[in-house]
Amino acid sequence: MTExxxxxxRALELAQEALAxxxxxxxxxxxxxxxxxxxxxxxxxxxxGDALGHAELEAISMACKTLGGWRLHxxxxxxxxxPCPMCAGAILNARIPAVYYGAKDESMGSCGSxxxxxxxxxxxxxxxxxxxxxEKCVQLLQDFFAKMRxx
Amino acid sequence: MTExxxxxxRALELAQEALAxxxxxxxxxxxxxxxxxxxxxxxxxxxxGDALGHAELEAISMACKTLGGWRLHxxxxxxxxxPCPMCAGAILNARIPAVYYGAKDESMGSCGSxxxxxxxxxxxxxxxxxxxxxEKCVQLLQDFFAKMRxx
Numbered sequence: 001m002t003e004x005x006x007x008x009x010r011a012l013e014l015a016q017e018a019l020a021x022x023x024x025x026x027x028x029x030x031x032x033x034x035x036x037x038x039x040x041x042x043x044x045x046x047x048x049g050d051a052l053g054h055a056e057l058e059a060i061s062m063a064c065k066t067l068g069g070w071r072l073h074x075x076x077x078x079x080x081x082x083p084c085p086m087c088a089g090a091i092l093n094a095r096i097p098a099v100y101y102g103a104k105d106e107s108m109g110s111c112g113s114x115x116x117x118x119x120x121x122x123x124x125x126x127x128x129x130x131x132x133x134x135e136k137c138v139q140l141l142q143d144f145f146a147k148m149r150x151x
Numbered sequence: 152m153t154e155x156x157x158x159x160x161r162a163l164e165l166a167q168e169a170l171a172x173x174x175x176x177x178x179x180x181x182x183x184x185x186x187x188x189x190x191x192x193x194x195x196x197x198x199x200g201d202a203l204g205h206a207e208l209e210a211i212s213m214a215c216k217t218l219g220g221w222r223l224h225x226x227x228x229x230x231x232x233x234p235c236p237m238c239a240g241a242i243l244n245a246r247i248p249a250v251y252y253g254a255k256d257e258s259m260g261s262c263g264s265x266x267x268x269x270x271x272x273x274x275x276x277x278x279x280x281x282x283x284x285x286e287k288c289v290q291l292l293q294d295f296f297a298k299m300r301x302x
Contacts, residue, residue: 089237
């Protein structure tokens with residue numbers, strides 16, 4: 001397992017927690033340049049009834065608190081699902097320079113699927129790495145939607 | 152003063168509060184279909200050291216709490232500055248159908264300036280109204296940046 005897969009495996013654990021509570025299984029981990037995990041998050045939209053309850057936002061907010069400031073310019077973000085426009089925008093606002101994701105999101109993905117916010121003219125262009133532990137990330141989402149269809 | 156200008160005037164009061172605390176002056180108000188203000192927010196990025204500290208996110212999160220759910224599908228959002236990609240994405244996620252803004256944002260604006268997320272293929276297309284009390288919204292921002300330059 002590579003270093004990147006190791007962090008994605010932790011994001012997958014968080015996604016599992018979301019799945020166990022009936023949320024779309026998405027998990028996120030933010031890693032500082034020294035290798036420390038400084039932020040973690042998972043989807044909590046239904047439990048909290050909050051449109052902002054995405055994994056990346058929770059992880060970014062926690063990382064800002066951990067580090068005492070809003071500039072995460074030496075961090076890497078790992079997330080099991082390609083970020084939506086809100087979360088990709090938050091990554092830009094936090095100046096995160098590198099993003100690793102697992103599964104593509106054809107309906108909301110804003111790092112290459114519907115569009116790519118990191119290539120637009122916002123003055124910040126995070127490096128982007130897709131398909132990290134992709135099969136496991138996709139499987140978890142398929143498990144969730146299969147469960148939903150049975151209900 | 153029209154109804155829309157009335158709500159924008161309240162958003163401007165919130166922006167003034169931000170200015171008084173040394174934040175970029177942006178304020179936001181969310182109004183339910185019955186005319187009630189269900190969410191308010193203002194920029195708090197520097198005070199909270201949080202990249203998510205934008206006016207719209209605070210207002211959306213408050214409106215979700217007020218209404219007890221993440222679907223703001225009968226709300227209007229008023230904000231003094233054109234939303235950035237994170238906030239425009241949050242508006243999409245919350246299914247807000249109508250957005251009124253004051254000043255354009257040439258560097259981060261994602262409702263027509265840099266791009267328009269509401270015209271992209273995300274399956275939700277909020278109606279968009281710009282230039283509400285535009286002069287006052289612009290003036291407040293100019294006051295802030297003049298103060299910054301003096302420092």
